[in-house]
Amino acid sequence: MSLEFLIVIxxxxxxxxxxxxxxxxxxxxxxxxxxxxxxxxxxxxxFINYQLSIQNDDKSAYYWVKLVMSIAAxxxxxxxxxxxxxxxxxxxxxxxxxxxLITWTISIIFLSQLGYVFTSAKAIQSGAGTxxxxxxxxxxxxxxxxxxxxxxxxxxxxxxxxxxRLQIKHVIxxxxxxxxxxxxxxxFFVVVFKIAAFVGLLPLYILLFVGFxxxxxxxHRFLDIRLIVARxxxxxxxxxFIGVGYIAFLxxxxxxxxxxxxxxxTVQGLIMPAIIALLFAIxxxxxxxxxxxxxxxxxxxxxxxxxxxLWDLSRIMAATLNLSDLSKKILxxxxxxxxxxxxxxVLIRHSSIIWVGGAGKTSDRPFKGKDIYExxxxxxxxxxxxxxxxxxxxxxxxxxxxxxxxxxxxxALPLVVRKELIGGILLxxxxxxxxxxxxxxxxLKIFAPEVAVAVKNALSYEEIxxxxxxxxxxxxRATEKLQNANTKLKELDNLKDEFVSIASHELRTPMxxxxxxxxxxxxxxxxxxxxxxKKYLEISYASTERLIRLVNDMLTVSRIERNKIELKLxxxxxxxxxxxxxxxxxxxxDQKHITFQLLGCExxxxxxxxxxEKLREVFQNIVGNSLKFTPEKGKITINVTxxxxxxxxxxxxxxxxxxxxxxxxxxxxxxxxxxxSYTKHSGTPGTGLGLYISKQIVGLHNGDxxxxxxxxxxxxxxxxxxxxxxxxx
Amino acid sequence: MADEKTQTIKKILIVxxxxxxxxxxxxxxxxxxxxxDSASDGEEAYVKISKKEYDLxxxxxxxxxxxxxxxxxKLKKESIKISAxxxxxxxxxxxxxxxxxxxxxxxxxxVKSDLTPQDIINEVRGYLNGEHVRTQxx
Numbered sequence: 001m002s003l004e005f006l007i008v009i010x011x012x013x014x015x016x017x018x019x020x021x022x023x024x025x026x027x028x029x030x031x032x033x034x035x036x037x038x039x040x041x042x043x044x045x046x047f048i049n050y051q052l053s054i055q056n057d058d059k060s061a062y063y064w065v066k067l068v069m070s071i072a073a074x075x076x077x078x079x080x081x082x083x084x085x086x087x088x089x090x091x092x093x094x095x096x097x098x099x100x101l102i103t104w105t106i107s108i109i110f111l112s113q114l115g116y117v118f119t120s121a122k123a124i125q126s127g128a129g130t131x132x133x134x135x136x137x138x139x140x141x142x143x144x145x146x147x148x149x150x151x152x153x154x155x156x157x158x159x160x161x162x163x164x165r166l167q168i169k170h171v172i173x174x175x176x177x178x179x180x181x182x183x184x185x186x187x188f189f190v191v192v193f194k195i196a197a198f199v200g201l202l203p204l205y206i207l208l209f210v211g212f213x214x215x216x217x218x219x220h221r222f223l224d225i226r227l228i229v230a231r232x233x234x235x236x237x238x239x240x241f242i243g244v245g246y247i248a249f250l251x252x253x254x255x256x257x258x259x260x261x262x263x264x265x266t267v268q269g270l271i272m273p274a275i276i277a278l279l280f281a282i283x284x285x286x287x288x289x290x291x292x293x294x295x296x297x298x299x300x301x302x303x304x305x306x307x308x309x310l311w312d313l314s315r316i317m318a319a320t321l322n323l324s325d326l327s328k329k330i331l332x333x334x335x336x337x338x339x340x341x342x343x344x345x346v347l348i349r350h351s352s353i354i355w356v357g358g359a360g361k362t363s364d365r366p367f368k369g370k371d372i373y374e375x376x377x378x379x380x381x382x383x384x385x386x387x388x389x390x391x392x393x394x395x396x397x398x399x400x401x402x403x404x405x406x407x408x409x410x411x412a413l414p415l416v417v418r419k420e421l422i423g424g425i426l427l428x429x430x431x432x433x434x435x436x437x438x439x440x441x442x443x444l445k446i447f448a449p450e451v452a453v454a455v456k457n458a459l460s461y462e463e464i465x466x467x468x469x470x471x472x473x474x475x476x477r478a479t480e481k482l483q484n485a486n487t488k489l490k491e492l493d494n495l496k497d498e499f500v501s502i503a504s505h506e507l508r509t510p511m512x513x514x515x516x517x518x519x520x521x522x523x524x525x526x527x528x529x530x531x532x533x534k535k536y537l538e539i540s541y542a543s544t545e546r547l548i549r550l551v552n553d554m555l556t557v558s559r560i561e562r563n564k565i566e567l568k569l570x571x572x573x574x575x576x577x578x579x580x581x582x583x584x585x586x587x588x589x590d591q592k593h594i595t596f597q598l599l600g601c602e603x604x605x606x607x608x609x610x611x612x613e614k615l616r617e618v619f620q621n622i623v624g625n626s627l628k629f630t631p632e633k634g635k636i637t638i639n640v641t642x643x644x645x646x647x648x649x650x651x652x653x654x655x656x657x658x659x660x661x662x663x664x665x666x667x668x669x670x671x672x673x674x675x676x677s678y679t680k681h682s683g684t685p686g687t688g689l690g691l692y693i694s695k696q697i698v699g700l701h702n703g704d705x706x707x708x709x710x711x712x713x714x715x716x717x718x719x720x721x722x723x724x725x726x727x728x729x
Numbered sequence: 730m731a732d733e734k735t736q737t738i739k740k741i742l743i744v745x746x747x748x749x750x751x752x753x754x755x756x757x758x759x760x761x762x763x764x765x766d767s768a769s770d771g772e773e774a775y776v777k778i779s780k781k782e783y784d785l786x787x788x789x790x791x792x793x794x795x796x797x798x799x800x801x802x803k804l805k806k807e808s809i810k811i812s813a814x815x816x817x818x819x820x821x822x823x824x825x826x827x828x829x830x831x832x833x834x835x836x837x838x839x840v841k842s843d844l845t846p847q848d849i850i851n852e853v854r855g856y857l858n859g860e861h862v863r864t865q866x867x
Binding site: 497501502504505508509511512513515516517519520523548551552555559564566 | 747749750753791819820821822824825840841842843845846847
């Protein structure tokens with residue numbers, strides 16, 4: 001077996017495998033399919049090329065040459081198609097372009113087979129034949145398709161982004177590497193240094209290229225190919241190292257034995273032993289693993305896979321937030337896997353143990369004493385985090401060792417989060433009585449910091465939960481307090497309400513007697529009183545009336561100020577109310593010879609949503625005031641108009657004494673007394689509450705009362721009320 | 730007064746605890762030609778209302794023993810039909826009790842201190858004749 005053949009076989013197998021592997025990864029993608037064909041064609045090409053090189057007679061050499069040229073044409077086509085399609089899943093170019101490419105290639109293949117590209121060949125110089133008339137056509141095909149393929153790739157590379165760009169980069173890189181290697185070894189070395197020894201390595205370069213492209217196609221789907229490549233490279237190095245070393249050794253031995261100059265036969269004779277040596281080298285690892293597995297089964301029945309265990313533990317820690325659950329689950333898992341008697345997680349804070357969670361046969365040990373606290377502290381003594389573990393067997397006699405003996409603790413691990421010691425893990429003996437293996441210890445050292453973080457998270461979670469509960473209780477308590485306060489206030493309010501009602505009732509009762517009997521005295525039929533006496537009685541009667549009004553007004557004010565006034569709202573024409581008041585007061589006006597007018601109510605309707613009785617009181621008050629202050633033969637005009645699109649203005653203008661500007665603001669206050677007007681012009685003093693009440697009532701109707709006045713000219717009170725449309729809306 | 734004699738004489742019950750006021754109302758209504766009966770506390774009123782027939786009952790609210798509204802409540806509970814319309818004649822503010830009063834079928838609400846004896850006579854005549862009066866509840 002020759003070295004060349006070995007290389008070809010390796011390359012052919014490698015290329016075929018890569019092509020096939022790539023196809024398997026995504027059999028539906030056109031890129032993968034074309035690549036598979038391309039790799040297959042390359043493998044065939046290499047094989048045929050090798051066949052050509054070993055031919056002895058010219059005739060068969062010519063046969064292989066023709067085949068080589070045909071396959072080469074196919075390679076050109078597939079390369080171009082590949083560059084055009086890569087890395088899409090659908091083939092391009094399509095339609096007539098694809099048809100022309102295929103027809104062109106087939107015609108080149110025909111030309112090769114019919115002997116137009118090479119007219120003859122010699123067996124000695126492999127592949128070197130006599131170019132025929134079809135050669136330029138073949139060269140054109142090659143240059144256009146291979147060159148075009150590169151152009152397409154580079155153009156595509158410039159336009160693409162992200163993973164696609166990376167993929168194309170790998171393809172270009174592989175191709176450039178291959179061509180460089182071919183150029184350097186097959187041309188540069190041969191032409192400049194006249195060394196042809198490496199020419200036979202050509203199939204390996206092609207294998208390299210195929211490997212790159214295969215990686216480029218698969219990479220984004222299967223990142224582990226990096227691992228495969230890494231392993232493969234490692235194996236190749238191993239092969240080369242052992243192979244070369246072994247061959248060199250054999251070589252030396254052969255020289256020593258033969259005391260002869262080494263020749264081609266010597267080398268070839270060494271190939272078989274070398275391959276066997278390589279096979280041993282390669283099979284060493286898998287065999288070792290296989291036997292290890294068997295022996296482990298025998299000797300370590302309880303052996304666990306640390307990777308799986310760590311993975312399981314991590315999963316538990318990631319999925320569990322509740323501290324008790326977390327501690328229980330991880331300890332159970334750990335105890336079950338390593339076969340430990342018991343385990344406990346102890347949490348400390350401010351130099352005391354705050355929480356203990358145990359699992360397994362703890363024999364009801366509480367793990368809460370000061371000695372445990374000190375043990376955990378001493379486990380965290382060393383600066384090196386990774387070395388923070390106490391193992392009973394390795395500990396010299398000390399207080400700590402005594403503590404461990406007392407509690408039957410074999411291992412103590414600190415739980416540390418950001419350099420803060422939050423607790424520890426305590427583990428008992430193994431149930432088999434064996435000591436902890438270094439593998440166990442390593443696992444525990446990796447495991448402890450993870451537990452620390454998980455426990456810390458669980459602690460924070462518990463704290464938040466507790467805080468939430470406290471907060472809830474606080475809110476509940478505060479709400480209860482508020483509710484109590486509210487109930488008390490309501491009771492007080494009701495009491496006040498009752499008080500005001502009863503008080504006014506008690507005031508009214510004697511006043512009713514006084515008023516009624518005075519009335520009887522004045523209106524005694526068939527009996528004339530002396531003028532003087534009648535005057536006294538009338539004054540008394542009027543005063544009683546005033547007192548009663550005062551009580552009524554105070555009742556109203558009290559209700560207004562405690563928001564107890566309930567309006568009985570109904571849609572009503574404001575003119576109806578004003579007219580009623582007008583008719584009532586007309587008699588008094590006539591008595592005083594006052595020109596009393598009502599304007600604006602002849603035809604129009606002014607609808608408001610109002611409490612009829614309350615508004616009537618308002619107008620009685622306002623118009624009554626005007627009547628009171630307007631001197632005899634004066635004039636009072638009530639005018640109802642619109643003021644703006646949705647406001648009604650009811651203004652009462654009199655020719656009274658007027659109110660000075662500085663007093664206007666006091667008008668609507670409680671018990672406001674405007675000395676100027678009252679002392680001079682008011683015969684029957686009011687309660688001082690009328691305008692205040694009126695303003696409040698109009699306010700409850702979303703309206704307002706305004707006043708304009710000029711001393712010695714008169715006063716205008718305007719009540720503004722919002723309108724509603726006639727349909728009562 | 731003359732025309733009233735042609736009709737049957739109307740019977741009125743006045744429930745009022747304040748003697749002076751009760752006497753006054755009895756006096757003026759008698760003068761108007763009505764038959765006037767009176768009660769000075771809630772229990773007496775209850776007994777009289779449940780046993781006798783009237784054409785109008787003037788009922789005070791704040792009364793000794795049981796108050797006016799309780800009298801009405803008791804009568805309602807015992808399903809005793811009141812023979813006459815009831816008008817509350819009181820010094821208590823209307824707002825406080827009016828809702829309850831309407832529930833008991835009270836016809837009107839008169840605040841004593843706001844009315845002169847003549848007003849009372851007018852209102853009573855109105856209620857008896859079924860006319861619309863100022864103190865009537867809707």
